[in-house]
Amino acid sequence: MLIGEYLHTLDSKKRLSLPTKYRREVGRKVVITRGLDQCLFMFPLATWKGIAGKLESLPFGQSDTRGMSRFILAGAVDTEVDGAGRILIPEFLKEFADLRSRVILAGVSDRVEIWNDKTWEEYKRRIEKSAEGMAQTLGDLGIL
Amino acid sequence: MLIGEYLHTLDSKKRLSLPTKYRREVGRKVVITRGLDQCLFMFPLATWKGIAGKLESLPFGQSDTRGMSRFILAGAVDTEVDGAGRILIPEFLKEFADLRSRVILAGVSDRVEIWNDKTWEEYKRRIEKSAEGMAQTLGDLGIL
DNA sequence: GTTATGTAGTGGGATAAAGTGGGATTACGA
């Protein structure tokens, strides 16, 4: 289970080091794609295969699912984690998520999300404001 | 059953010692997350697994549940209790709960809450003020 | 009442590891 939040730096060579806590679970081969809310998703290869399989089985005739498949599949790249535990972020994904030097890596169960740090902080603030409603939902779900 | 309230110090290395009374029940592996009302929740690993399982099954398509799983999962870290009975609080959680040197640990049945001492005192005062209403509620529920 | 003994909580130093930056070498396209 991937959890936690880390601030790392994306260097001038577009390298981004993964937190050690993620490395074992993530393995050496990963897939990075455009994510939701202007962040990137990074999946371990095994997880990705499951997702790609589901996307393939979507009816291609419908324009909305067609758009969704294109958005995700066309925006995906598979990369290897290098010897120092780093991955390479291609330019077009860097641009998509507006990544600069300071980057947030966030573990969300089966994937790692990659955020511009400012965007992430702002997103968190928005979520915290709705904490009351969240407490209600958590209670309803029997989580807390 | 985790109960009681303790004032401990969070040292310059972000270490926080658990009260001895908690150590047996909590075990060596714990998970700390963002909680409600600006405190942190600390769960024994077994308890956490139950929560995480429920969160995993939430639909990712809806933006509100997406926000919630990010809030909790990305806001969580798993830590081991060290030889001296201490845990490490990562910077981003320290910041979230505004933890300084003086920290309150409060047992709440199956979790331990970690508070800034001032915030805790203030919270208690607020609750005490509404004690009248609370007594009513407890009575209604057949608890007291 | 005073002195041992033990344990909880705290602090600090030494060592190991993680994260980061940069140079050198190799591959690739113009």
Add this chain to the structure above:
DNA sequence: TCGTAATCCCACTTTATCCCACTACATAAC
């Protein structure tokens, strides 16, 4: 063939982790 970019490798800096020591308070012994 040249210039650019990707890859590998090494080195530095900071942070984390381990281990031991000190203090305070409590209990037990004399």
